[in-house]
Ligand SMILES: NC(=O)C1=CN([C@@H]2O[C@H](COP(=O)(O)OP(=O)(O)OC[C@H]3O[C@@H](n4cnc5c(N)ncnc54)[C@H](OP(=O)(O)O)[C@@H]3O)[C@@H](O)[C@H]2O)C=CC1
């Protein structure tokens with residue numbers, strides 16, 4: 353089956369891997385790459401050597417560095433840049449989008465300062481109403497998706513018919529999307545699992561085993577649910593693919609950039625040293641601060657976001673962070 357054109361903004365790991373999903377689902381995909389040489393490598397070499405070396409891109413995927421060209425004729429605009437740059441990016445791109453285009457966020461972060469989720473940033477900058485703003489989120493490590501290993505995900509939009517339309521557009525033989533109307537729950541689950549991934553990575557870097565990581569994962573889910581429910585998320589979303597599912601994938605996989613970032617913190621590297629060692633984004637290193645502030649604003653206890661923020665800022669060591677978890681006042685599990 354052949355669909356129309358989709359523009360994918362961001363030619364990093366996930367923008368590229370998701371373009372493969374969309375092409376396999378029958379869409380013509382035009383990726384926008386920030387660097388001209390990345391667009392050229394995709395068009396001429398059929399590969400994105402910086403992010404997914406060795407993965408052959410399907411013929412339906414092409415790339416450009418020209419914003420207007422990427423957006424022309426695209427009824428769906430998929431956004432896959434780092435969360436902290438989205439607002440500035442969209443201010444440049446939005447004027448060239450087709451009038452009724454649907455915007456889809458693949459991003460898993462919360463904006464520093466404003467504490468806005470990505471769907472909120474999209475609404476503010478483009479003026480699109482919630483029926484044209486969607487989120488796709490789940491246990492979807494880019495390298496595995498690019499290898500077409502089976503996976504599921506959630507397509508959330510407040511307008512269920514739009515979620516169903518997107519579900520149809522991104523359903524491929526290896527990628528099974530489920531619909532949801534809980535945009536907030538999906539975004540919060542996606543951002544929080546990165547912060548918990550950092551904490552789990554720290555435990556791994558300190559040499560701790562599965563009891564420790566399982567404890568942090570489970571308390572991370574409790575923290576996500578506590579804040580999520582206060583903000584209006586459906587708790588079932590947080591127990592689903594965009595919550596628990598993604599938390600498990602991120603916290604268990606050496607492929608996760610957030611878990612790896614945490615592991616390096618646990619080994620004693622500083623945040624600056626870790627940033628200098630990779631070009632890839634680890635959203636949790638920024639969103640720990642936003643989620644901590646969201647917790648404070650909502651009057652919700654968020655010890656993991658708070659401690660991870662302290663370690664990333666260099667005010668606590670990973671050992672002090674882990675000790676701090678154990679020294680907290682004892683309480684009932686379900687409080
Ligand atoms: N990787 C994964 O497995 C998954 C990632 N995500 C989420 O998707 C989002 C993107 O992540 P991912 O693709 O992995 O990140 P990467 O670090 O792999 O790629 C980031 C992309 O954004 C571009 N970029 C960086 N800075 C800017 C900027 N200032 N303006 C415009 N573009 C910029 C980079 O371009 P350049 O190469 O020129 O630097 C690159 O194309 C994140 O929110 C992440 O949490 C969600 C699901 C899975």
Ligand SMILES: O=C(CO)COP(=O)(O)O
Nearest residue numbers: 490491492493608609610
């Ligand atoms: O979101 C992801 C998997 O679903 C990717 O996680 P990382 O950003 O930690 O690599």
